[in-house]
Amino acid sequence: MTTDKLYIQPLTTVSGPQAVEGDAVRLAGGMVYAREFAVIVRREGAVVSREVVTADGIEAALARLPAELGAEAEMQWSNLRMAHPPMQLGDRTVRLDQPQVMGILNVTPDSFSDGGKFMDDPEAMRSHAAAMHEAGAAIIDIGGESTRPGAKAVWEGEEIERVRPAVEQCVAMGAVVSVDTRRPAVMEAALDAGAHIINDVSALRYDPRSLELAASVDAPVILMHAPGTGEDLHADGDYDAVLFDVFDMLREVRDRAVAGGVARERIVLDPGIGFGKAVSDNLALLNGLALFHALGQPLLLGASRKRMIGALSNEAPAHERIGGSLALAQVGMDAGVQLLRVHDVFETVQARNVWRGMRDAALTDFGGLVD
Structure with missing residues (x-):
C-alpha cells in the first residue's frame, strides 16, 4: 500500500503581520513572520501535488488534502506556529x-x-x-x-x-x-x-x-x-x-x-x-x-x-x-x-x-x- 507524505513548507516571510494586513503567522514563536506556504504531497519519492497559499488560505488547502493526511496536516500547521518555551x-x-x-x-x-x-x-x-x-x-x-x-x-x-x-x-x-x-x-x-x-x-x-x-x-x-x-x-x-x-x-x-x-x-x-x-x-x-x-x-x-x-x-x-x-x-x-x-x-x-x-x-x- 502506497503511503503519501505531507510537507507544509514556508516559502516567504514579511517584516511583520501588519505589512500584509494580518495575512502572516509568527514562525515557531520567534521573530520571523511567514506568509506563503507550499502544501506538498510526495509519493514514492516523487512530488504528486503542490499548492501555494497564503496563511489565510491554509485551512482551505488542508481541507482539500486526502482524508488520511488530515491529522498530519493539522499537526504540521500547529507545529509551524508553536512557541517553544525557554x-x-x-x-x-x-x-x-x-x-x-x-x-x-x-x-x-x-x-x-x-x-x-x-x-x-x-x-x-x-x-x-x-x-x-x-x-x-x-x-x-x-x-x-x-x-x-x-x-x-x-x-x-x-x-x-x-x-x-x-x-x-x-x-x-x-x-x-x-x-x-x-x-x-x-x-x-x-x-x-x-x-x-x-x-x-x-x-x-x-x-x-x-x-x-x-x-x-x-x-x-x-x-x-x-x-x-x-x-x-x-x-x-x-x-x-x-x-x-x-x-x-x-x-x-x-x-x-x-x-x-x-x-x-x-x-x-x-x-x-x-x-x-x-x-x-x-x-x-x-x-x-x-x-x-x-x-x-x-x-x-x-x-x-x-x-x-x-x-x-x-x-x-x-x-x-x-x-x-x-x-x-x-x-x-x-x-x-x-x-x-x-x-x-x-x-x-x-x-x-x-x-x-x-x-x-x-x-x-x-x-x-x-x-
Whole structure:
C-alpha cells in the first residue's frame, strides 16, 4: 500500500503581520513572520501535488488534502506556529523566542578550524571559552572527537580525558555547556562534570546505550541528521530530494527518541549541514530550512566555516570563511532557527543583535500603511 507524505513548507516571510494586513503567522514563536506556504504531497519519492497559499488560505488547502493526511496536516500547521518555551539549564535560562549563539570549543588534535590548539594548551582553551562566553554565547559546545570526513575514531576514554576538563572550566565560569559526542560514556562523564546538553551528531544511533542514557536524564538532546550509521557518518548520502529526505529522517530519529523515553520537549533537531551532503544538497537544505519547523522542535544550524563556504569562495581556507559563515547565520535567522552553532561568536552575536534590532523596528514601523 502506497503511503503519501505531507510537507507544509514556508516559502516567504514579511517584516511583520501588519505589512500584509494580518495575512502572516509568527514562525515557531520567534521573530520571523511567514506568509506563503507550499502544501506538498510526495509519493514514492516523487512530488504528486503542490499548492501555494497564503496563511489565510491554509485551512482551505488542508481541507482539500486526502482524508488520511488530515491529522498530519493539522499537526504540521500547529507545529509551524508553536512557541517553544525557554530551556531551563541549571540556574541559566536560554530563551528560544529569538536566535541564540552556541560557541564551538574543539579539544581535538585534528579540528579543521583550529588545528588542535585548544587541546594541548589549557590556558588557551580557557581564554577562548571565556572570550566566547563574554561575547554573548548562550551555550558553549565542547567536542573531543573530530567528525570531519576521514577523521579517525577516538577511544572513549581518551575523549573523556579531553572533554571533562573543558566542561569543568566552562561550567566554573558560569557558561551553559553542551557536549558534542556520540558515545554514552562521554555523555555521562560530561553531564557528571556539569554539562547541561547532549549534542549527538549520530542522533543517538551510534551506540544503543546513548538512547538509554538520554532517556534517564533531564538534559536537552540535539539530534543531527547524518546519513551514515557506523563510524563514517558521511557515508550513504544518496537522496531523492534532500530537503524532504532529511525532514523524513529527522522525524524518524525524533520519534525513535520519544519512543525510547526522551521527552519530546527536550529534543532539538539539526539538519546536519555538510554531513554526507554535496554543496548542492547543503544549498537546498539552507534554502528550505523553514520547513523543519513543521516537525515541532527547536532547530539548530551548524554551518560555520563549513567546506561549502570554501567551495563557493575560491577554496578559502577555514580561518578565512567568516564572511560566508555570517551569511549563512543570517540565512538561519531569516528562517527562524533558534540556535546557531558557530566558531566566530563575537561577530555572530553582533550580526544577530543588528538583525534583531531590524526585526523589532519592523514590528513598530507603520509608515507604509494607509490611514
